[in-house]
Amino acid sequence: MVPLEITPLNNADWKPQARLDKLQQQHPNASLPVLVIMALLDIMKDSKASSTFEFLEHAKAATTAFKQLPEKNASMIAGADLFLHPLKTHSEHIRDVEDWKKSIFALFEKRLAEYAKFRERAADKGLQFIKDDAVILVHSYSRAVMMLLQKARQGNKRFKVFVTETRPTTSGTKAAVELRAANIPAELILDAAVGSVIDRVDMVIVGAEGVVQNGGVINQIGTYQIAVVAKAANKPFYAVTEQYKFVRLFPLNQEDLPIASPPYFASSEDRNTIVAKNPQIDYTPPRYISLLFTNIGVLTPSAVSEELVKFYMS
Amino acid sequence: MVPLEITPLNNADWKPQARLDKLQQQHPNASLPVLVIMALLDIMKDSKASSTFEFLEHAKAATTAFKQLPEKNASMIAGADLFLHPLKTHSEHIRDVEDWKKSIFALFEKRLAEYAKFRERAADKGLQFIKDDAVILVHSYSRAVMMLLQKARQGNKRFKVFVTETRPTTSGTKAAVELRAANIPAELILDAAVGSVIDRVDMVIVGAEGVVQNGGVINQIGTYQIAVVAKAANKPFYAVTEQYKFVRLFPLNQEDLPIASPPYFASSEDRNTIVAKNPQIDYTPPRYISLLFTNIGVLTPSAVSEELVKFYMS
Numbered sequence: 001m002v003p004l005e006i007t008p009l010n011n012a013d014w015k016p017q018a019r020l021d022k023l024q025q026q027h028p029n030a031s032l033p034v035l036v037i038m039a040l041l042d043i044m045k046d047s048k049a050s051s052t053f054e055f056l057e058h059a060k061a062a063t064t065a066f067k068q069l070p071e072k073n074a075s076m077i078a079g080a081d082l083f084l085h086p087l088k089t090h091s092e093h094i095r096d097v098e099d100w101k102k103s104i105f106a107l108f109e110k111r112l113a114e115y116a117k118f119r120e121r122a123a124d125k126g127l128q129f130i131k132d133d134a135v136i137l138v139h140s141y142s143r144a145v146m147m148l149l150q151k152a153r154q155g156n157k158r159f160k161v162f163v164t165e166t167r168p169t170t171s172g173t174k175a176a177v178e179l180r181a182a183n184i185p186a187e188l189i190l191d192a193a194v195g196s197v198i199d200r201v202d203m204v205i206v207g208a209e210g211v212v213q214n215g216g217v218i219n220q221i222g223t224y225q226i227a228v229v230a231k232a233a234n235k236p237f238y239a240v241t242e243q244y245k246f247v248r249l250f251p252l253n254q255e256d257l258p259i260a261s262p263p264y265f266a267s268s269e270d271r272n273t274i275v276a277k278n279p280q281i282d283y284t285p286p287r288y289i290s291l292l293f294t295n296i297g298v299l300t301p302s303a304v305s306e307e308l309v310k311f312y313m314s
Numbered sequence: 315m316v317p318l319e320i321t322p323l324n325n326a327d328w329k330p331q332a333r334l335d336k337l338q339q340q341h342p343n344a345s346l347p348v349l350v351i352m353a354l355l356d357i358m359k360d361s362k363a364s365s366t367f368e369f370l371e372h373a374k375a376a377t378t379a380f381k382q383l384p385e386k387n388a389s390m391i392a393g394a395d396l397f398l399h400p401l402k403t404h405s406e407h408i409r410d411v412e413d414w415k416k417s418i419f420a421l422f423e424k425r426l427a428e429y430a431k432f433r434e435r436a437a438d439k440g441l442q443f444i445k446d447d448a449v450i451l452v453h454s455y456s457r458a459v460m461m462l463l464q465k466a467r468q469g470n471k472r473f474k475v476f477v478t479e480t481r482p483t484t485s486g487t488k489a490a491v492e493l494r495a496a497n498i499p500a501e502l503i504l505d506a507a508v509g510s511v512i513d514r515v516d517m518v519i520v521g522a523e524g525v526v527q528n529g530g531v532i533n534q535i536g537t538y539q540i541a542v543v544a545k546a547a548n549k550p551f552y553a554v555t556e557q558y559k560f561v562r563l564f565p566l567n568q569e570d571l572p573i574a575s576p577p578y579f580a581s582s583e584d585r586n587t588i589v590a591k592n593p594q595i596d597y598t599p600p601r602y603i604s605l606l607f608t609n610i611g612v613l614t615p616s617a618v619s620e621e622l623v624k625f626y627m628s
Contacts (some may be wrong), residue, residue: 080458166506167504167513187578189484190481191481192478196539197568197578199568200569220502222504222509223506225510225539228546229539231546254509254512255513264501264511277501278504279510282509282510
């Protein structure tokens with residue numbers, strides 16, 4: 001109620017990036033939305049708020065700090081929203097701040113235990129789609145996709161995988177090496193060779209940084225054009241993703257994403273700026289996505305919207 | 315008529331690759347089909363053939379040597395066919411081999427002088443399509459495309475260019491540097507970022523290694539998927555090409571090209587094989603090509619077929 005009590009929170013430095021980096025080391029397998037929730041819980045544990053209102057304002061300010069990071073992305077927004085939602089919806093019912101804090105922490109303790117199972121559940125949902133002799137194209141390195149492929153191999157499915165190099169991170173190289181180590185034939189291809197191999201491919205499987213409101217996917221740069229090429233060749237395009245990556249964003253186009261738009265043509269700097277200037281992600285509209293394999297089931301893109309409404313209206 | 319006279323020719327070593335390499339140094343601006351014709355003329359100048367039949371058999375054997383090079387490609391086939399065609403069609407009318415040889419060399423002297431003007435004429439045909447404030451996406455380094463863009467700039471057109479990096483050669487880097495030197499704003503993008511920028515682009519312009527019978531284009535790997543993405547975004551896709559790159563090939567798909575198909579999944583070699591294993595070219599079917607800017611005019615893909623028939627039936 002008293003603006004002066006709240007204002008300092010907006011200027012407080014919760015070191016969001018440093019917290020995320022530290023949590024990532026401690027939980028190397030956790031996804032970014034989960035790490036954001038963990039970081040926010042850590043911050044809120046130390047809150048000296050003396051009212052639910054103050055606690056909520058505190059939480060909002062901390063959440064905003066994560067959403068405004070220079071490295072912000074769809075995953076962080078998803079995590080921040082997931083954290084803030086129960087605080088917002090429960091704030092009117094409980095007056096005692098200590099009781100409320102306890103119930104919030106208990107809720108997230110339960111949720112974090114659930115979240116830890118999401119990736120494997122999502123991977124399991126995709127298993128039925130991998131048939132013997134399938135040739136699968138994957139892009140970049142996605143832990144959910146790797147889990148799906150490794151589980152399929154453990155289930156004695158025989159299939160082959162093309163992996164895009166995925167410049168500039170070359171994360172596809174890491175994926176190819178791990179797949180081969182798991183006894184899955186994997187071949188690295190140039191990012192420019194997707195068109196060249198698409199006719200040999202039975203399906204494309206990608207991960208996601210975020211799944212937006214219309215069921216579209218925000219993912220590593222290059223995903224969008226692979227989806228376009230797959231559709232032109234009538235090949236199914238699947239995304240494996242945990243539900244905590246569903247995010248209330250509705251991008252209208254490639255420039256309408258939660259990233260700084262690259263300053264193309266801003267200057268005539270030298271040719272070495274390619275990596276810095278290029279976006280790290282792109283947006284694949286739902287019309288290019290056949291199905292999403294998620295922990296809550298195999299979804300069409302339009303079902304994502306329903307799930308988001310269900311969750312955030314509850 | 316006497317097989318024993320002819321057989322040795324098939325085993326002769328005309329050192330086709332070494333000849334091409336040397337001619338390329340002497341004529342750095344000449345296209346590959348032109349260099350192939352020059353090389354074949356050099357070889358045939360030394361022919362000791364005593365009959366038109368023998369001369370033709372000699373020419374056929376030498377032409378085959380170029381078509382069977384390990385580095386063979388659509389350009390070489392185009393040049394070899396252009397060379398052999400007048401020999402085949404004229405062989406029945408002339409009996410004196412020395413007169414005939416003279417007329418053949420005179421014909422090609424005239425043609426080579428014409429060929430030298432083809433690139434500039436093709437570039438000129440494209441000028442009308444470049445309007446002020448256009449944003450143009452180009453792939454790889456094409457001399458015909460560079461000439462078109464530089465002439466447009468010299469004609470005081472103001473436009474901007476996105477250039478794909480074009481792994482593994484990174485030839486796009488060379489193009490970006492030259493465009494900037496010509497005072498044209500040029501921005502290098504990742505091969506995977508075509509989808510990300512396509513909405514900002516007004517048109518795509520590429521060169522060609524070869525233009526096949528149905529008007530499709532064989533070009534640097536990545537061209538095909540750019541064309542697919544351009545079509546999905548309703549952006550025109552143009553190819554600038556000299557007529558001597560028209561070639562009597564009719565690829566059915568990406569694997570039906572005059573290159574060794576990469577040995578995907580042949581072994582589990584290490585990840586460093588990416589460059590060696592990936593094809594250098596791909597095939598863009600005519601349905602993705604809006605227009606071709608050629609020395610004989612602005613053509614639809616289907617007009618290429620007519621021109622090929624006209625030339626090879628004459």
